[in-house]
Amino acid sequence: MKPEGLKLINEEGLRIDGRRPDELRPVIMEVGVLKNADGSAYIQQGNTKVIAAVYGPREIHPKHLTLPDRAILRTRYHMVPYSTDERKSPAPTRREIELSKVIREALESVIFVELYPRTTIDVFIEVIQADAGTRTAGIMAASLALADAGIPMRDLVAAVAVGKVSGQLVLDINQLEDEYGEADMPIAMMPSLGKIVLLQLNGVLTEDEFKQALQLAKKGIMKLYEYEQQALRKKYVEIKPEEV
Amino acid sequence: MSITPTNLRIVSTLKKHSMTSLIEKGLRIDGRRLNEYREITIIPNYIAKAAGSAYVKVGGTVVIAGLKVGVGTPFPDTPNDGVITINAEFVPFASPTFEPGPPDENAIELARVIDRSIRELRAVDLSKLAIIPGEKVYILWLDIYVFDHDGNLLDSSMLAAMTTLLTAKIPKAIVKDGKNVELNEEERIPLPINNKVVTVTVGKVNNKLIIDPNVDEEQILECKLAVSISEDGRLAGMQKMGAGVFTEDEVLEAVKLAKEASKTLFAKISEAISKVQ
Numbered sequence: 001m002k003p004e005g006l007k008l009i010n011e012e013g014l015r016i017d018g019r020r021p022d023e024l025r026p027v028i029m030e031v032g033v034l035k036n037a038d039g040s041a042y043i044q045q046g047n048t049k050v051i052a053a054v055y056g057p058r059e060i061h062p063k064h065l066t067l068p069d070r071a072i073l074r075t076r077y078h079m080v081p082y083s084t085d086e087r088k089s090p091a092p093t094r095r096e097i098e099l100s101k102v103i104r105e106a107l108e109s110v111i112f113v114e115l116y117p118r119t120t121i122d123v124f125i126e127v128i129q130a131d132a133g134t135r136t137a138g139i140m141a142a143s144l145a146l147a148d149a150g151i152p153m154r155d156l157v158a159a160v161a162v163g164k165v166s167g168q169l170v171l172d173i174n175q176l177e178d179e180y181g182e183a184d185m186p187i188a189m190m191p192s193l194g195k196i197v198l199l200q201l202n203g204v205l206t207e208d209e210f211k212q213a214l215q216l217a218k219k220g221i222m223k224l225y226e227y228e229q230q231a232l233r234k235k236y237v238e239i240k241p242e243e244v
Numbered sequence: 245m246s247i248t249p250t251n252l253r254i255v256s257t258l259k260k261h262s263m264t265s266l267i268e269k270g271l272r273i274d275g276r277r278l279n280e281y282r283e284i285t286i287i288p289n290y291i292a293k294a295a296g297s298a299y300v301k302v303g304g305t306v307v308i309a310g311l312k313v314g315v316g317t318p319f320p321d322t323p324n325d326g327v328i329t330i331n332a333e334f335v336p337f338a339s340p341t342f343e344p345g346p347p348d349e350n351a352i353e354l355a356r357v358i359d360r361s362i363r364e365l366r367a368v369d370l371s372k373l374a375i376i377p378g379e380k381v382y383i384l385w386l387d388i389y390v391f392d393h394d395g396n397l398l399d400s401s402m403l404a405a406m407t408t409l410l411t412a413k414i415p416k417a418i419v420k421d422g423k424n425v426e427l428n429e430e431e432r433i434p435l436p437i438n439n440k441v442v443t444v445t446v447g448k449v450n451n452k453l454i455i456d457p458n459v460d461e462e463q464i465l466e467c468k469l470a471v472s473i474s475e476d477g478r479l480a481g482m483q484k485m486g487a488g489v490f491t492e493d494e495v496l497e498a499v500k501l502a503k504e505a506s507k508t509l510f511a512k513i514s515e516a517i518s519k520v521q
Contacts, residue, residue, distance in 0.1 A: 065250055072248035094352045100246035101349040105467075108248065108487035183364075185482075195489035199469065201482035203364045207499060210479055214492060 002180045008165045016177065017046070021170045024160070024220055025133075029140075029231035031148045039149025041231070043141040046174055047131035052141035054149040057119035071116035075104035077138055079127040099135050106139060106188050106197040112152040121151060132178040133161050139188050139198065140228060147232055156228050157197060159188035160220040162213040164205060169213050171220045185210075187217045191225040246349055251341050255463045263464055267449050274303075274458060279501055281456045281508055286403060286516035288411040296412020296435070298516075300404040303458055304394030306338075309386060309404035313414045315375065315425045316383040326373025326382040330359040332390070332401060339393035339459075353485070355388065358402050361441050361472035361481035368409055369436035375417045380425045382414065384435075395459035398470050399509070402443040407513055409435055411520055440475040442509040444502035448488060453498055455505050469495060471502035475510055 008016050015021065025046030034040035037053035044050075057071050065072060077099040081087050092100075107123060123146070125138040136159035143157035163173035164183035178184055183203025189196050205213060263273045270278055282303030290299035294310035301307075318325060332355035336344045347355070362368065373382040386408060388401045413432035417425050447457040447465040457465055466488025472481035479499065484490065490498070 065247065067248070067250055072250065074245050074247045076245040094356060097246070097349050098353045098356050101353055102484070104246040104248070105485065105487050109467075109489050113248075190489070193489075194491060196484065196492065196495060197489050199482060199484040199490070199495065201479060202360050203481075204474070205479050207477075207479065207503070210499065211496065214495070218492075 006176075006180065008177055008180060009168055015165070015170060017174060021168055022216060022219060024172045024223060025174065027224065027227050029144065029227055031144050031231050031235045037145070037149075039145040039147065039151070041141045041144035041148060043137045043144070045133055045137045045172070047129060048127070048133050048137050049129040050125060050127050050134060050137040050141045052123065052125045052138060052145040054121065054123050054142070054145040054151065056121035056149070057116035057151070058122070060118075060120040065120070066118045069117050070113040071111075071119045071121050073104050073108055073111065073113065073121050073123065075100050075107065075123045075125070075142075077103055077125045077127070077135065079130055079134070083127050083130045102198055102200065103135065103139050103142065106157065107142065107146070109195075109197055110143065110153050110155065110157055110190060111146065112154070115152060121146075130175070132173050132175045133186075136160050136186050136188060140224065144228060144231060148235070155190035155193050156225060157188050158191050158221040158225040158228060159186065159198065160217055160224060161186040162217045162220075164203060164209065164213075169209060169216055171216050185213050185217070187214070187221070189218070189221050191221055253339070253341055253459065253463060255460050259460065260464050263461060264449060267452050267454060272454070273460065278452065278454045279505060281505065282458065284403070284509075284512045286407055286512055288407050288516055288520045295414050296408040298404045298407035298411070300400050300407070302394075302396060302400040302403070302456065304392060305390075305396060305400045306392040307388060307390050307397065307400045307404045309388045309401070309408040311408050311412045312385045312387070313427070314383045314385070315380055315417065315427060317379065318374065318381040322370075323378040324374045325370040326384065328359075328363070328368060328370065328384040328386060330355050330362070330386045330388070330405065332358070332388040334390045334393070334397070338390045342393070353483070354398050354401055357398060357443070357470060357472070357481060357483045358388070358405050361402070361443060362405065362409070365439050365441050365472075365474050365480040367406070367437065367439050367441050369438050372436040375425050376419060376423070379423075380417075382417070384414075393459060395462050396445055396456050399443050399445050399456060402441070402472070403509060403513065406440055406442065407516060410437060410440070410513065410517055440510060440513065441472050441480050442506050442513070443470050443472045443481075444505045444509070445470045446498040446501050448490065448494060451494070453494065453501055455501060469498045471499055473503055473506035477503060
């Protein structure tokens, strides 16, 4: 139930956290945050905080899971118990099982899996603070971690959720907008190839609204793609020639 | 943890080639056009002991959905609403690739896509299913069972789920002493329905889009987009499934195809319901 008097969009057309409808939350991206993993990344998007880590390509046990012509992908999206308002049981929920699947399927066409037959590439995503947009932040962190692990990819993945709130389409929804909004549409793309790798719609939109939502999402995705490249450059490219 | 499937059904390379080249020409291996459903049979009230049920056959895919009803406490955040729980199971004999055990990621995804479409559209008016607001409400369990897998389980399951809800007769609740609730099995009432929804799954093969893929065609699909459409033509949910990618144009085209095909499905539901009423 929506609390009395809660206004998700005010008279000036601004959102509950002061953003304009087409404005992203502040983003922090950092690559190489863990010592043990082959690749890792941290993303903070508003109040959402996510860590992703990659191991592999490495041997699989049990062996019968191997494929002779490509690497398999194993993906886990998980929310830690203290990430939400009410404690979340650490056991995998139906939601986490579904999201692990859609994130894995999104990454299958991004990674050059055919380069590493008979191996596994493991992608782990831990949501440490949830404030909506965790799957989209998670998949971005995963793509940065994959790049950090040196795994060849067709492109980075940038992702954002568009929502419908008080009848208006808004970019990158937060928790309140997700809870009391009319629709939530997470979408992930390989931006420079123009390919959609993840698309879900929870909620009701007309066909026209859906078209507008796609355009709005693309706008946000192009910005996030910029930030991802900056984060990678910060770790890998900022070694100036004279220092080498 | 979600793992790349390794126990896929094997389709011969020759058959894959012929399916692909036929689709390139706008044809299908079973003689259909790209935007055509297989034969659909819907039998409502298939299970007498359920409050509602439906047998659905699409091509060779067989799904039976059933509704059971109870009384319970509402969720704290929606104290004046009834509760609906949707679950799906793929029984082991339905396909050589299915295993016994709790629902796997595919069954969970299917149930959740159906659940979201029905919930977000408020297809069932849960606000009318409170018995004592804040204390006692109807609890609806909608269980979807797949008995034979010949492709496109999602659209078939949604047809079964929707037909079940539309034809269900739930026992009337009687409040005694202002706090005890009993269900009167003798007096039955229909569920309060606001809207109808169907799901149309569009598959992509070599930049061509097809609807209602059969089980062999599913092996050559790069990916699928499931689009839930309400009877008034709005989009009530969407899910990209499978490893491949879509372009923006393909997604928009898929939505158009789904909207058009949804009319066939609504007609089938209406036809089936009219026979029982």
